[in-house]
Amino acid sequence: xxxxxxxxxxxxxxxxxxxxxxxxxxxxxxxxxxxxxxxxxxxxxxxxxxxxxxxxxxxxxxxxxxxxxxxxxxxxxxxxxxxxxxxxxxxxxxxxxxxxxxxxxxxxxxxxxxxxxxxxxxxxxxxxxxxxxxxxxxxxxxxxxxxxxxxxxxxxxxxxxxxxxxxxxxxxxxxxxxxxxxxxxxxxxxxxxxxxxxxxxxxxxxxxxxxxxxxxxxxxxxxxxxxxxxxxxxxxxxxxxxxxxxxxxxxxxxxxxxxxxxxxxxxxxxxxxxxxxxxxxxxxxxxxxxxxxxxxxxxxxxxxxxxxxxxxxxxxxxxxxxxxxxxxxxxxxxxxxxxxxxxxxxxxxxxxxxxxxxxxxxxxxxxxxxxxxxxxxxxxxxxxxxxxxxxxxxxxxxxxxxxxxxxxxxxxxxxxxxxxxxxxxxxxxxxxxxxxxxxxxxxxxxxxxxxxxxxxxxxxxxxxxxxxxxxxxxxxxxxxxxxxxxxxxxxxxxxxxxxxxxxxxxxxxxxxxxxxxxxxxxxxxxxxxxxxxxxxxxxxxxxxxxxxxxxxxxxxxxxxxxxxxxxxxxxxxxxxxxxxxxxxxxxxxxxxxxxxxxxxxxxxxxxxxxxxxxxxxxxxxxxxxxxxxxxxxxxxxxxxxxxxxxxxxxxxxxxxxxxxxxxxxxxxxxxxxxxxxxxxxxxxxxxxxxxxxxxxxxxxxxxxx
Amino acid sequence: xxxxxxxxxxxxxxxxxxxxxxxxxxxxxxxxxxxxxxxxxxxxxxxxxxxxxxxxxxxxxxxxxxxxxxxxxxxxxxxxxxxxxxxxxxxxxxxxxxxxxxxxxxxxxxxxxxxxxxxxx
Numbered sequence: 173x174x175x176x177x178x179x180x181x182x183x184x185x186x187x188x189x190x191x192x193x194x195x196x197x198x199x200x201x202x203x204x205x206x207x208x209x210x211x212x213x214x215x216x217x218x219x220x221x222x223x224x225x226x227x228x229x230x231x232x233x234x235x236x237x238x239x240x241x242x243x244x245x246x247x248x249x250x251x252x253x254x255x256x257x258x259x260x261x262x263x264x265x266x267x268x269x270x271x272x273x274x275x276x277x278x279x280x281x282x283x284x285x286x287x288x289x290x291x292x293x294x295x296x297x298x299x300x301x302x303x304x305x306x307x308x309x310x311x312x313x314x315x316x317x318x319x320x321x322x323x324x325x326x327x328x329x330x331x332x333x334x335x336x337x338x339x340x341x342x343x344x345x346x347x348x349x350x351x352x353x354x355x356x357x358x359x360x361x362x363x364x365x366x367x368x369x370x371x372x373x374x375x376x377x378x379x380x381x382x383x384x385x386x387x388x389x390x391x392x393x394x395x396x397x398x399x400x401x402x403x404x405x406x407x408x409x410x411x412x413x414x415x416x417x418x419x420x421x422x423x424x425x426x427x428x429x430x431x432x433x434x435x436x437x438x439x440x441x442x443x444x445x446x447x448x449x450x451x452x453x454x455x456x457x458x459x460x461x462x463x464x465x466x467x468x469x470x471x472x473x474x475x476x477x478x479x480x481x482x483x484x485x486x487x488x489x490x491x492x493x494x495x496x497x498x499x500x501x502x503x504x505x506x507x508x509x510x511x512x513x514x515x516x517x518x519x520x521x522x523x524x525x526x527x528x529x530x531x532x533x534x535x536x537x538x539x540x541x542x543x544x545x546x547x548x549x550x551x552x553x554x555x556x557x558x559x560x561x562x563x564x565x566x567x568x569x570x571x572x573x574x575x576x577x578x579x580x581x582x583x584x585x586x587x588x589x590x591x592x593x594x595x596x597x598x599x600x601x602x603x604x605x606x607x608x609x610x611x612x613x614x615x616x617x618x619x620x621x622x623x624x625x626x627x628x629x630x631x632x633x634x635x636x637x638x639x640x641x642x643x644x645x646x647x648x649x650x651x652x653x654x655x656x657x658x659x660x661x662x663x664x665x666x667x668x669x670x671x672x673x674x675x676x677x678x679x680x681x682x683x684x685x686x687x688x689x690x691x692x693x694x695x696x697x698x699x700x701x702x703x704x705x706x707x708x709x710x711x712x713x714x715x716x717x718x719x720x721x722x723x724x725x726x727x728x729x730x731x732x733x734x735x736x737x738x739x740x741x742x743x744x745x746x747x748x749x750x751x752x753x754x755x756x757x758x759x760x761x762x763x764x765x766x767x768x769x770x771x772x773x774x775x776x777x778x779x780x781x782x783x784x785x786x787x788x789x790x791x792x793x794x795x796x797x798x799x800x801x802x803x804x805x806x807x808x809x810x811x812x813x814x815x816x817x818x819x820x821x822x823x824x825x826x827x828x829x830x831x832x833x834x835x836x837x838x839x840x841x842x843x844x845x846x847x848x849x850x851x852x853x854x855x856x857x858x859x860x861x862x863x864x865x866x867x868x869x870x871x872x873x874x875x876x877x
Numbered sequence: 878x879x880x881x882x883x884x885x886x887x888x889x890x891x892x893x894x895x896x897x898x899x900x901x902x903x904x905x906x907x908x909x910x911x912x913x914x915x916x917x918x919x920x921x922x923x924x925x926x927x928x929x930x931x932x933x934x935x936x937x938x939x940x941x942x943x944x945x946x947x948x949x950x951x952x953x954x955x956x957x958x959x960x961x962x963x964x965x966x967x968x969x970x971x972x973x974x975x976x977x978x979x980x981x982x983x984x985x986x987x988x989x990x991x992x993x994x995x996x997x998x
Contacts (some may be wrong), residue, residue, distance in 0.1 A: 475915075475982065483907075485969075486907045489909065489976055650881050
């Protein structure tokens with residue numbers, strides 16, 4: 173039954189649909205089925221509708237027939253079977269008018285199987301929406317066939333025939349029977365017939381293609397459009413360069429390169445020619461060949477200089493107070509006590525490496541006032557070891573500028589006056605060496621060996637001979653083996669020239685070079701040149717008790733000190749001493765001051781420094797000050813410019829002391845001329861000489877002029 | 878050998894790597910020295926005794942200052958026609974607490990900062 177099915181299917185579908193849309197579904201069911209609407213009233217009366225008239229009859233009949241049938245069955249068994257209508261009890265009784273009413277029935281194309289209450293989720297509105305069946309949903313395809321049939325009368329067919337006609341006469345024959353019918357001819361048959369029947373047709377190739385489902389297809393794709401793009405960049409910078417090259421320039425550059433190559437070669441072979449290397453190095457630096465890598469930069473020349481300056485600055489900041497004292501402090505006590513002076517201790521110079529060594533020699537550099545060399549060794553025979561030379565600067569008091577190690581203990585050293593970087597060193601083992609401290613290498617330029625000749629005993633003094641007649645530089649040395657030797661620098665070697673043997677004499681202890689009347693060898697301890705006559709020098713020996721004989725600005729006066737506590741001042745023409753002072757302890761060293769002819773300083777083993785000014789006090793020292801607690805003082809030296817005295821002790825420490833104003837008076841105490849005037853006066857040397865002569869005159873009548 | 882060469886050789890001795898390191902260590906251990914910084918002219922730290930942050934901060938500031946200082950020297954040069962070759966060689970900044978010593982060289986700047994305030998006590 174159509175009715176039932178149309179009713180039941182929506183309910184089954186309804187179960188699958190969300191309950192929220194029940195109303196819509198009901199509505200749709202009500203509205204969307206015209207069939208059911210029209211049939212509704214005739215729900216139960218369908219069989220009646222078909223036979224309204226007969227039904228009426230039959231309705232009436234059963235009542236009668238019910239009883240009569242029984243009769244008839246019994247009475248007339250062979251009667252025509254009677255048609256009876258069995259009417260259900262619930263059947264509606266219709267009036268005649270109602271029965272006469274014509275119920276229209278409409279056939280629609282709607283498929284009853286298509287669900288009409290489908291809801292679909294709309295992504296556009298984001299909710300479920302009813303999706304009533306559209307046109308396509310109700311279409312049922314019963315049969316479909318693919319083919320190319322066409323109506324005979326259609327335009328298409330006419331065209332086709334025209335085309336076929338153009339190919340040949342036979343073709344219409346084959347197609348005509350078909351064409352007579354209404355059905356269109358099958359093209360396959362026509363093509364096959366045309367292909368077989370007419371051979372040699374030129375147009376035939378067009379029809380070889382499969383005519384059933386061949387379709388001519390072509391597709392057009394987009395071609396990538398062409399684009400052009402341009403970028404502007406800045407042009408590389410241009411510079412104009414022009415130079416003229418001459419033959420000699422080429423020659424020079426070749427020459428430089430040759431020198432550089434040579435230098436590299438030299439460095440490899442490790443040659444020690446200082447001046448040559450320096451020259452080459454300077455050439456290299458000028459040429460800018462020096463590598464400026466980062467690694468090299470850390471160890472470059474610039475870095476060395478920068479570090480040196482910074483080191484000095486840091487030191488100066490750290491020891492600011494001492495530097496202020498050095499420059500500006502004057503002891504005010506001197507004005508109150510005229511006959512006395514004091515020493516102000518400034519810096520201590522020492523390094524860890526020299527702690528166990530004794531200071532055996534001190535020497536100021538003649539060019540750089542702040543630089544001095546210290547020789548370290550040992551005076552004790554049993555405690556000999558390696559020696560050392562340290563060059564300290566007042567500009568950096570914390571660490572030596574140069575350190576040179578030697579094999580044997582250093583006993584003495586001397587700077588050359590005109591070549592201030594040359595340092596002559598005498599050692600305990602009898603060797604003398606010449607160092608260039610600017611070279612910074614630990615190796616001497618020259619060193620004496622057994623082959624070149626050397627002393628056999630410790631050398632006690634070396635001294636440059638500056639005013640010598642020969643062009644070559646030379647220095648003298650004296651050793652306790654009794655020899656005085658002269659060392660001459662030639663190009664490649666240092667030559668030893670024995671000058672004299674110190675022969676033992678009974679009374680005479682000082683010698684002129686010409687008069688050697690000594691017998692037996694005496695151990696030399698010290699010597700010094702005469703300031704005015706270069707061929708004259710003094711020698712101190714062990715036999716005579718001198719250990720030190722510094723010269724004096726006044727030509728013929730010299731001073732001596734010895735371990736027997738006594739300092740003596742001599743005139744070299746006389747065998748009698750002019751003055752003598754007993755200091756109560758062994759005297760290590762004595763030295764004249766460079767600024768005043770009457771001032772000298774002496775150091776003793778009890779750690780005292782004694783400063784004398786004979787112009788002020790002929791008998792007592794102006795100052796006798798203990799500067800070290802336990803150590804013994806060994807050496808002393810005045811600075812040539814500043815009023816500074818350095819003393820060395822046997823613990824490897826050098827102390828610098830500032831002289832108070834009373835210790836540095838340039839003129840006689842009772843003299844009317846002031847110190848400043850003396851300083852300003854051009855002939856200071858004359859003033860000093862006069863001062864000494866005046867002093868001598870007061871001692872001995874024979875000096876009175 | 879003349880005095881001149883002797884002098885030059887004392888100033889321009891061949892640098893020795895070990896000695897340089899020793900010198901730096903010595904300066905660093907000196908009384909009051911807070912730091913030693915070596916940097917290039919643009920302020921990139923090459924070697925420093927401070928930690929990275931501090932030294933880079935110092936380096937940028939000080940290299941900038943050095944550049945300005947040398948620029949000022951250059952400007953003064955232009956006014957002074959006699960001496961065209963003047964150049965900044967050293968820069969010291971002293972404050973109450975410390976002193977900054979800057980040594981600008983060709984390829985690098987050496988900086989030492991020293992606290993002179995602490996040294997007295």
